[in-house]
Amino acid sequence: MNTSLRFLTLSVLAGLSLSAFAAVPPGYPADYQKTIDAATKEGKVVVYSTTDTKAAGPLIKGFEALYPGIKVEYNDMNSTELYNRYISEQASGSTSGDVVWSSSMDTALKLATDYAAEYASPEIKHIPEWAVWKESAYGTTYEPVVFIYNKKSIPADQVPDSHAALAKYIAANAEKFKNKVTTYDIEKSGLGFMLTVQDSKVDPQYKQHLADMAKGGLTVQSSTGTMMERVSSGENLIGYNILGSYAEARAKSDPGLGISYPKDYVLVLSRVSFITTDAQHENAAKLWLDYVLSEKGQSILANQADIPSLRDDIEGNNDIKGMSKMLGEAPKPIHVDESLLEYLEPAKRLDFIKQWRTAAGK
Numbered sequence: 001m002n003t004s005l006r007f008l009t010l011s012v013l014a015g016l017s018l019s020a021f022a023a024v025p026p027g028y029p030a031d032y033q034k035t036i037d038a039a040t041k042e043g044k045v046v047v048y049s050t051t052d053t054k055a056a057g058p059l060i061k062g063f064e065a066l067y068p069g070i071k072v073e074y075n076d077m078n079s080t081e082l083y084n085r086y087i088s089e090q091a092s093g094s095t096s097g098d099v100v101w102s103s104s105m106d107t108a109l110k111l112a113t114d115y116a117a118e119y120a121s122p123e124i125k126h127i128p129e130w131a132v133w134k135e136s137a138y139g140t141t142y143e144p145v146v147f148i149y150n151k152k153s154i155p156a157d158q159v160p161d162s163h164a165a166l167a168k169y170i171a172a173n174a175e176k177f178k179n180k181v182t183t184y185d186i187e188k189s190g191l192g193f194m195l196t197v198q199d200s201k202v203d204p205q206y207k208q209h210l211a212d213m214a215k216g217g218l219t220v221q222s223s224t225g226t227m228m229e230r231v232s233s234g235e236n237l238i239g240y241n242i243l244g245s246y247a248e249a250r251a252k253s254d255p256g257l258g259i260s261y262p263k264d265y266v267l268v269l270s271r272v273s274f275i276t277t278d279a280q281h282e283n284a285a286k287l288w289l290d291y292v293l294s295e296k297g298q299s300i301l302a303n304q305a306d307i308p309s310l311r312d313d314i315e316g317n318n319d320i321k322g323m324s325k326m327l328g329e330a331p332k333p334i335h336v337d338e339s340l341l342e343y344l345e346p347a348k349r350l351d352f353i354k355q356w357r358t359a360a361g362k
Contacts, residue, residue, distance in 0.1 A: 022067045025294065028122045038283040040069035045284035047072060048086060048097030050079050050104065050191070051271065051307075055249070058304035063291050070284050078222065079104030079190035086111060098279035099288055101140070101271060103243070104190035106197070106340040108272035112137035113341070116274035119286060123293035126311050128320070130335040131270055139270030139336045140292050141301065142310040142320045144244040144327065145195060147260040148228060150237045154258070162264040163203055166240060167212035177216035180237040182227045185220035187353055191269075192222070195241045196356060197343045198267050198334055210359040213240070218360050232256045243269065249306040261327060268323075268333040270310055 022040065024032045039045075049056065053076045060072045077085065079102055089096035100115075102108035116136040124132060131139030147166060149159060160166035170177045184192020200206045219236055221227050224246050230236040232254050244259065251257045273292060275285040291297040298309040302318040309319035316322065323331060334340070343349050356362075 022069070025122075025290075028290075032122070035283050035286055036067070039067065039281070039287050042281040042284045043069065044071040044073055045281050045288045046075070046096075046098045047101060047288065048075050048077070048082050048099070049101040050077065050082055051101060052076050055305045055307065058300045059292065059297060062296065062300050063288060066291065066296075067284075067287055070287065072288070079107060080188065080222075083107045083111065083190060086115075090115060095280065096278070097276060098281045098285040099273060099275055101273040101292070102190075103269060103271045104194055105139075105269065105272050105334055105336065106194045106344055107190045108274070109133065109137055109336065109338075109340045110344055112272070112274045115276050115278075117277045117279065117282070119275050119289070121286075121290050121293055123290055126295070126313070127293060128310060128333070130333055130337070131310055133336045137272050137274040137336055138289065138293060139310060140273050141245070141269070141271045142308045142323060142333070143269045143271075144261060144308070144323060144331065145267040145269060146242050146244040146247055147262065148231050148239040148242050148247050149258045149260065150231050150234050151256055151258045153234060153237050156258075159258065159260050160262075161260055162262050163199075163209050164205070164264065166238070166262070167209040170238065171212035171215045174215040177237060179217045179219055180235075181213055181216060182219045182221060182230060182236040182239045183241050184227075185222050186356060188222040192220075192241065193343075193349075193353075194334075194340070195267060195269070197352065198332075199241070200352075202265050202267065202332055207355070207359045210356070211361075214360045214362075218362065220362070228254075228257060241267075245305075245307045252306075261330070263330055265332050266327055266330045268331045270334065270336065272336055 022036050053074060060074055063072060082102055086096055100111055118136050120135045160169045170181055186193040186196050224243055227239045228250050231239045247259050251259055273289060275289055279285045298311045299314050301307040302309040302314050303316055308323055311319055312321040343352050
């Protein structure tokens with residue numbers, strides 16, 4: 001056999017091998033094999049994400065093991081950077097991400113309204129209706145928003161267990177908490193802004209609670225990691241509106257970090273993902289989104305990345321069923337719908353920030 005023919009034969013066999021290995025998931029349409037084959041030819045999927053690479057690592061590894069002919073080009077950035085980069089690339093006609101996956105639900109949905117491709121994932125039937133927007137944008141996680149505190153400085157019997165209790169506790173100990181309370185800088189963090197808006201919608205006394213929490217002076221940050229580090233070290237003593245998934249992951253190896261789930265209400269964030277209309281690797285993007293929503297992908301998120309699943313069929317308690325059992329009626333999931341866009345209108349956003357700054361004494 002001449003060299004050219006031998007190379008061609010090996011290439012064909014390799015392609016067949018990859019297609020055979022990447023079988024159609026159970027319950028998926030029979031023609032899904034065409035998507036797998038086309039994705040394998042594309043060879044990669046480009047993901048723009050706010051989920052840090054370390055947390056997403058097991059998910060990426062699992063996807064590439066299931067689809068060995070497809071590599072994940074994963075771009076980890078903060079929510080504001082992701083939004084600005086994506087908008088800039090679209091405006092200039094540059095190559096951009098195939099998939100967007102962001103914890104800043106409002107800005108993600110804003111992008112989705114303009115750039116999301118409609119795609120009815122075979123996994124829709126396994127996730128809540130509130131997590132699906134027009135078969136185009138999908139919530140992918142179920143993450144309670146919590147308080148964190150320094151265990152050495154705050155006795156267990158004094159840990160606030162509601163937003164009202166947190167505000168009252170800080171106001172009554174203003175000297176102790178002088179510049180020791182931390183939360184997101186809502187002008188720099190898209191996630192922080194979105195959570196603050198949701199607080200104002202759920203809590204009728206939000207402005208008063210914010211003013212009380214700011215009695216000693218708020219320290220604002222754009223990074224969850226920075227807030228956790230400062231609370232753990234004692235530089236700050238309390239943090240609020242922190243993603244419970246990150247806090248729980250850190251607390252496993254950080255004995256100084258305590259976590260409190262408020263009993264009055266717990267905002268629940270769901271990272272929003274969509275496939276872009278001009279995705280260069282459209283089929284690989286479909287495989288990635290389906291994998292993230294699948295039982296296999298959600299199990300990896302819940303049990304290896306410590307990010308709670310929005311499915312109810314995941315082994316262990318780190319899913320919507322386990323969270324509901326632990327938190328009762330407190331969870332208030334943030335729906336993936338147009339209500340997220342209300343405060344992205346420039347004048348309304350600026351007015352909200354102004355009111356927040358006044359109440360927070362900033």
